[in-house]
Amino acid sequence: MTALAFSLPDRRRLLGMAVPFIAVIGSMIVGLLLIAASGKDVPDAIEAFMDGAFGSAFAIGASINRAVALSLVGLGFILAFRANLTNVGGEGQIAVGGIAATALGLWPPIANLPLGLAVIVPLLGGTLAGAFWGGIAGFMKVRFGTNEVISTLLLGFVALLLVYWCVQSTALLRQPQTSSATLPESLPIADAVKLPGLTGNSESPLHIGLVICLLLAIATAIVLQRSTFGLRLRAIGLNELAVRRAGMPGGILLVVALAIAGAFGGLAGAIMLQGEQYYLKTGFSSGYGFDGLVVGLLSRGSTVGVLAGALFFGFLRSGGISMEIMAQVPAALTLVIQGLIVIAVAGSVILVEKLQGGR
């Protein structure tokens, strides 16, 4: 995979990678300054951050699990982006994936399936739900000419409210209301539906989602760089009209591209549910869709870039949470850092083009 991704180790590629790197460093420095300005002890905060991100088997496992969800959304994003489609709906695709995985996982006939099918069927269900959600945007684009940015964004909000609906109504997924204190959440899924751990160490939450993610990352790299399908995506991204004139089924390709992006999001949702959260609640997707989009964008279309970005954001999130608990530095600081990185990278596109001596 490394060979695939670094097959063009020229100056342009290095410059392209340097910008996110500089943005990350710069934003981290701003973050440190903010900690200092707020009167908190900087070494304390750094120690809490490191502890939460890398300090224990638990911390590392939790960070990598976060990175898995982010990578999946990011991989789906770069696939669709190859066809010049911007999928802003990751958050909603995670949500519908989570709903489907919960519904299937709580259904006894499926929870009692043998041979690991109790794990696999909800994962596939979540994937399909996400694919359907992304596919709607693709269909609207082809049939009505609706800009996918607008439709995926709107569908995202609908999906988030669907989660809210599901956990508010006992007719849907809400746990039976035994008292007025019953929380608006689903029942927890059975152990048979939970993703198996990867390390055998009961301390570490690391689960087989990592393996699934790495396999899909390799598949994505191959599809993007070595397959006819990848080539067609690129072609339609560059010139839709020409692709249609050449007799390729352009419309279907667009729907498939967005459905695949959605499928990755849906799978991420199912993995988040079956791997760590175990029950559905409002706000279940907690920003992973938008963060995954950011990861996809920063990667500039490279699979390795997605994995690296996702790891960075995964550790950033874990460290941020720990910083809030142990050093009283609000975890919102990590949002500030993320936002600055995104804006800096987006703003420097022209600069990079100039430096590369391109267009």
Place this chain on the structure above:
Amino acid sequence: MEEMLAIFIASTLRLAMPLMLAASGELVSERAGVLNLSLEGMMLTAAFFGALGSWASGNPYLGVACAILASVVVSAVQAWLSVNLRANQLVVGIGFNILALGATTLLYRIIFGGLSREEIPGLPKLAVKGLSDLPFAGTAFFQQSVIVYVGLALIVLIWAMLNHTSFGLSVRAVGDEPRSADKAGIPVAATRWKAVLITGFMAGFAGAFISIADIHTFTENMTNGAGYLALAAVIFGGWNIGRTVAACLLFGAATALQFQLPAMGINVPTAFLLMLPYLLALLAVAGVVGRLEPPTSLTLPFQRGK
């Protein structure tokens, strides 16, 4: 029953107000070809700095000024990035929203920390003399915060500007055909800059409405998607100001219904009512309510000679 209806109308207006302010501002920018996904972030920033200004100075009007200033600063950076640096407007918008959520939460914790939920000096409700005591219309229309009346005037002003001034014509020209506009001597970059600043101004007003006029405090992520709802209203309104304002009222009514219907013994899932605006906007962009024509160059940066 009649009293309930009056209260319903009043709460619809109250809930629709920030949407109307933000959406009519955003409309100007979108007609000029710049999409501000950062609308949510601008509103949240404004809500925070409005609350901060009002709290620190004890004067809610100064608070409104702070809110507008903060939001205009955000919009200036957005304009610089999308017009001069030709950055991807969506990405920049998402970045701003993440940054605004993080920065306002962080500053709120640092500054207000222990005094969370402290009430800030708010704007008075202005009972219109002679009208506020009317039996039905009084409750429904004439006991609103002072900012409501100013806001409505601003919206009319934007309508007049877009449709009846040469600046409005330039705005539409650079949003549809920047190349032709450029050849006709209309300064594309400057026009877009002004349009985005107008969005910032209106979003600032909208944010100030939420924190200073309506809730009288700041809470984390208090705009809670209102900016996105305003974007949906622009879409549902087909980039036409009258229809956009109507869409905001409709969205406000849907939100108000979630409090009204249970009181009337009608059981409709809250989630459905909250979802309704987004579903309507989806139907609208699918062309179900008539063909929509977004500004031709929406989200496309302009560069002379390319």
